[in-house]
Amino acid sequence: MIKTPKIAIKNKRASFDYELSDSYTAGIVLYGTEIKSIREGKAGLVDSYCSFEGGELWVRNMNIAAYRFGSFYNHDAKRERKLLLNKRELRKLDRATKETGYTIIPTLLYVDEKGLAKLEIALARGKKTVDKRHSLREKDDKREMDRAKKV
Numbered sequence: 666m667i668k669t670p671k672i673a674i675k676n677k678r679a680s681f682d683y684e685l686s687d688s689y690t691a692g693i694v695l696y697g698t699e700i701k702s703i704r705e706g707k708a709g710l711v712d713s714y715c716s717f718e719g720g721e722l723w724v725r726n727m728n729i730a731a732y733r734f735g736s737f738y739n740h741d742a743k744r745e746r747k748l749l750l751n752k753r754e755l756r757k758l759d760r761a762t763k764e765t766g767y768t769i770i771p772t773l774l775y776v777d778e779k780g781l782a783k784l785e786i787a788l789a790r791g792k793k794t795v796d797k798r799h800s801l802r803e804k805d806d807k808r809e810m811d812r813a814k815k816v
Contacts, residue, residue: 671776672704672775672776673773673774674703674708674709674774674775675710675772675773676713676770676771676772678711679710679770679787679789681797681800682791682797683768683790683792684789684790684796685772685787685788685789686767686787686788686789686790687787687788689754689758689785689786690784690785690786691722691748691749691750691783691786692748692749692782692784693724693782693783693784694746694747694749696740698732698738698739698740699729699732699746700776700782701734701735702729703776704776705732707729707730708727708728708729708774709727709728710772710774711728712726713725713726713727713728714769714770714771715748715771715786716769717759720755720759721747721748722750722755723745723746723748724746724748724784724786726743727743727746727771727774728742729742730742748784758788761788765790766790767788768789768790768791769786769788770786770787771784771787772786772787773785
């Protein structure tokens, strides 16, 4: 995994709603006011997903708030943004989403050491209600075991 950067915006619902398998790190094509908002931590990944259009991967429904000093040059908060991956990764993701019922969801948005915004995406399959209950039970059991160790 990567080191935890200063600006890290997580999709907390992703691991609860989906079983995550493969993960990839992608660059994002952004406007100037968008990267400034991300550096302020004003972005959200809830309800966002990725899809293919014309052989390119796009992230949809990702909310990046308008930059407060950005007058009429400001961006649309929920516009579609292009993701940058190499061809081999794009082909693998496209094949997986078409054949097996997987979807691609963003899990982490961060700014790397060079100042570039990166989006960590994962190939995911939706969980059933029973699986969600099982995950909650495991989480509660782990929390209780940690409490017992401290006492």
